[in-house]
Amino acid sequence: MELRISHLSKRYANSVQALDDVSLTIPAGMFGLLGPNGAGKSTLMRTLATLQEADSGTASFTGVDAGAIDMLANKERVREVLGYLPQEFGVYPKVTAIDLLDHLAGLKGISDAGKRKTVVQQLLQRTNLWEARYRRLGTFSGGMKQRFGIAQALLGNPKLLIVDEPTAGLDPEERLRFLNLLADIGESVVIILSTHIVADVSDLCRQVAIINRGKVVTSGDPLTLIAELKDHLWRRYVTHEELADLKARHRIVSSRRSAGRLVIRVHSEGNPGAGFEPTTPDLEDVYFLALHPAPAAASAAAPQVSQAV
Numbered sequence: 001m002e003l004r005i006s007h008l009s010k011r012y013a014n015s016v017q018a019l020d021d022v023s024l025t026i027p028a029g030m031f032g033l034l035g036p037n038g039a040g041k042s043t044l045m046r047t048l049a050t051l052q053e054a055d056s057g058t059a060s061f062t063g064v065d066a067g068a069i070d071m072l073a074n075k076e077r078v079r080e081v082l083g084y085l086p087q088e089f090g091v092y093p094k095v096t097a098i099d100l101l102d103h104l105a106g107l108k109g110i111s112d113a114g115k116r117k118t119v120v121q122q123l124l125q126r127t128n129l130w131e132a133r134y135r136r137l138g139t140f141s142g143g144m145k146q147r148f149g150i151a152q153a154l155l156g157n158p159k160l161l162i163v164d165e166p167t168a169g170l171d172p173e174e175r176l177r178f179l180n181l182l183a184d185i186g187e188s189v190v191i192i193l194s195t196h197i198v199a200d201v202s203d204l205c206r207q208v209a210i211i212n213r214g215k216v217v218t219s220g221d222p223l224t225l226i227a228e229l230k231d232h233l234w235r236r237y238v239t240h241e242e243l244a245d246l247k248a249r250h251r252i253v254s255s256r257r258s259a260g261r262l263v264i265r266v267h268s269e270g271n272p273g274a275g276f277e278p279t280t281p282d283l284e285d286v287y288f289l290a291l292h293p294a295p296a297a298a299s300a301a302a303p304q305v306s307q308a309v
Contacts, residue, residue, distance in 0.1 A: 001028040001159060003048075003064025003071075003190055008057030010043055010214075019044040019054070028063070030186040032045050032222075033194040035211040035288055041194040042087055045164045045212070048192070049084045050075040061190075064159055083158030084177060089149040089164040093138025095150055097129055101155075108155040123151040127181060142195030143174025150181060161191045167200055172267035179204055202283040210290045218290045229281035229289075234266045236276045253288050267294075 003026040010019040018040045035041050037136060045053045048059060048071060059071040064081055071078050092100060097214065101120045110116045124130045127147040132140070140148065146166055153161060163182065167175045182191060183204055193205060201208050202222060207221035218225065233253070239262065244253065250272050253265040265279060265288060266272050 001189055003061050003160065003192075004043075004059065006046070006058045008047065008059060009055050010047065010052075011055055012038075016046050017214050019047070019057075022057070022211070022214070022216055024209055024216060024219065026190060026192065028086070028188075028190050029207070030191050030193060030205040030275065031142050032205035033192055033209040033211060034196065034198060034201055036196055036291065039196075039207075039211045040214040041196075041211060042164055043192050043214075045086075045162050045192070046086075047083060047161055048073075048076050048160075049086075057121075061160055066095060072235050080156070081159040083153035083155070083161040085146070085149040085153045085161075085163040085166055087168070089145065091137040091140075091145060091148065094136055096134050096136055097124065097131040097140075099149070101151055104152050105155050110155070119155070123154055126154075128177070129149045141174065143251045145177055146170065147181065148180075150185075150204065154185070159189050161185065161189055162194070163191065164194045165196070166193070167197060169196065175200075190237050198284045208283070210287060212291050217293070218286070219226060219281065222286070226281050226283060228284055229267070231278065232267055232269060233279050233281045233285055234268055234276040235263055235279040236263050236272075237263050238275075253285050 005022055005026070007026045008019050008022040009017075011017050022040075022044060033041050033044070043052070047054050050071070054072060060068045061071055061078070061081065064294045069081065100122060101123065102116060105116045105119055110119055111214055121130070124133050129144065129147055129151065132144065137148065138143065149166075150163070153163070166182075167178055170178060174290060179200060182193065185191065185203070197199065204224060207220065208222050209223070210217050243255065243262070243264070246266075251265050251267045255262060255264045257263075265285060266276065267285075283307050
């Protein structure tokens with residue numbers, strides 16, 4: 001089972017290049033699509049979900065009985081194998097969870113009443129919503145609405161599941177519950193998790209792609225991408241007065257508060273200088289470096305700069 005995207009491009013009428021020659025191979029399991037807001041993630045998800053057209057490129061899904069599906073040309077076939085949870089998932093606030101899911105199951109083509117009842121019950125139990133089945137959706141918390149969104153996305157046993165920014169706005173407990181649910185589902189289908197929250201991908205995904213300004217800037221196994229930074233990442237506690245000078249001389253990956261103090265993380269082939277200590281890289285470091293690549297001239301000069309500190 002595999003999704004192949006090749007040279008996919010999309011430009012909007014306002015001349016924004018939302019997708020720029022995107023090519024990805026996405027295997028079964030959890031796949032993370034990382035990028036800042038406006039990077040093109042939602043455009044890619046909507047295109048794959050048959051909600052909008054691409055200007056050029058191809059996308060095919062293999063591993064189903066009928067063979068490869070042309071996702072851009074055969075939209076009806078795509079919808080038979082697709083489950084989709086968009087970034088903005090609306091609900092009818094006065095309808096109960098069980099009634100709306102039953103209605104959606106009918107729209108999905110589950111016409112037999114007995115089978116539909118069984119499917120609805122199983123999905124509400126799987127998403128831990130069975131006890132709340134008679135509650136109106138308008139009374140649900142954000143996490144409960146997201147779990148209901150996954151329940152509707154799982155109608156029809158999809159082989160491809162797309163979830164767009166699913167944990168934005170959830171509290172830590174609801175986020176963890178939702179991510180565990182996705183992990184359980186991801187054992188048997190292709191799941192694309194589109195998000196700007198690095199920790200979601202780091203916790204769940206075996207493969208990741210980082211997209212920025214419509215382009216894929218890096219992709220691969222998160223552990224491999226992290227390992228490539230080994231021995232090249234350093235940290236140091238600094239004052240605000242020191243920060244501007246250090247930014248001018250080093251490739252700073254990130255700066256943040258830790259225990260009330262300002263700490264910077266620097267990418268360097270060797271020790272950047274006094275006060276720096278080696279630190280363990282993580283996927284967030286990969287993400288920031290991919291979004292802000294070093295200029296060629298700066299890269300060439302980096303070793304000399306480090307030696308001078």
